[in-house]
Amino acid sequence: MFQSERFFREAWPQISHAFASPTDAASDAEWIVGAVALGAGARVLDAPCGFGRHSIEFARRGHQVTGVDFSETELDRARKAATEARVELRLVCQDIRDMEFPGEFDLAVNLFSSIGYFSDDEDRLVIDRFWRALKPGGVFVLDTRNRDQLVRSLPPEERKRVNGWTVRIENAFDPATSRWRARWWRIKRATAKSKDTGELIGESEIRLYSAHELSAMLRPERWGRVELYGGLDGTPFSLDAARLVLVARK
Ligand SMILES: C[S@@+](CC[C@H](N)C(=O)[O-])C[C@H]1O[C@@H](n2cnc3c(N)ncnc32)[C@H](O)[C@@H]1O
Structure with missing residues (x-):
């Protein structure tokens, strides 16, 4: 059990739709695809994917999406939303700490404050899992609250x-x-x-991690380039930005 496990299993599914907006997901995905110059039919990992709002937007844009989440309730909603949107998603019910995807993806995303649930060491291991999941040249996008x-x-x-x-x-x-x-x-x-x-x-x-802490946790020597933004719209990062977005190319 991690600190918020019960919250995410029992409470979050009751309120996720009120906090996580599908409209925002469309503009987030649009910006990400452009900012990382994602090629046609790219393979995308969205973890944790929740009820699939970003996964669906990447799939709508022609990408092959794998969504990972440990909540069956949220994954069921993602499945239904994908059917309604007439897109295909590969959905995996798994703890993000156990993800094993060796060098498969062109883009991996961790969005809407989905890091920081574990100990610092375990959070670092989760970030390592994203690095391992990417092909060489693949891009990792992490979006969280700016501490x-x-x-x-x-x-x-x-x-x-x-x-x-x-x-x-x-x-x-x-x-x-x-x-x-x-x-x-x-x-x-x-x-x-x-x-x-x-x-x-x-x-x-x-x-919550400050920008320099998260940058260090990425192990910058592993990445060709790491950029910081203040939102999933390209806002420059600053102390006053509500979000902290890292874009790292393997
Ligand atoms: C704040 S939501 C964000 C979901 C999605 N990225 C979005 O933007 O809508 C966090 C998600 O993490 C999932 N989650 C929490 N702990 C997890 C874990 N250890 N492994 C997999 N998923 C987890 C929850 O079920 C929830 O769907």
Whole structure:
């Protein structure tokens, strides 16, 4: 069990559609394909893929996509969405720490804050798995929260409407460990102003890395080039950027 495992198995599938937008996925995929100059019919690894929003967008653009996630619930949704979109996906139910894809992919992506779930050593091993999965010349794109922006802007509480109810998130950032802990509550009444604190549905914990830490974890000597951006739209990286995006070519 890792810290957020229960959260991702039980709570996240109840709210993923409210937080992870298919519309954003279309523009993310469009930017990635252009930024890395992805060739026609390229092989793409999307891990973890969640309910497949990016996988589907890469497949729509003619690429051969493998999506990996450990949640059967999210993979089922990805399967249904692929059928609706009339695209084919290869979907693998697996822990990303166990991925074994030797030199198969032209592009590998880890999107929407999907690193930092484990110990630092295990996170580094996950990044190694992406490196191994790529062909020589293949590109790895990692997109996560920018730690240095989050530490100055994380609100203690957030609320979001989810299909007729409200999710209330209590945030805490531990500067000693750089771990962002959140407690997620379900409030039945949909009013965001309600004083009702709600029912606890899950607790998550993510290690946030600064740009220099993640760059070092990639082992820069392994990559021909590593670029930093502040979003999946080519925004320059800065302390004020909400996202940290690394683009590394093997
Ligand atoms: C924040 S979501 C992002 C999903 C997707 N990249 C997106 O942008 O929609 C994180 C995903 O990681 C999956 N996940 C969490 N821990 C995992 C693990 N150890 N192995 C595989 N998948 C995992 C969850 O099931 C969830 O779908």
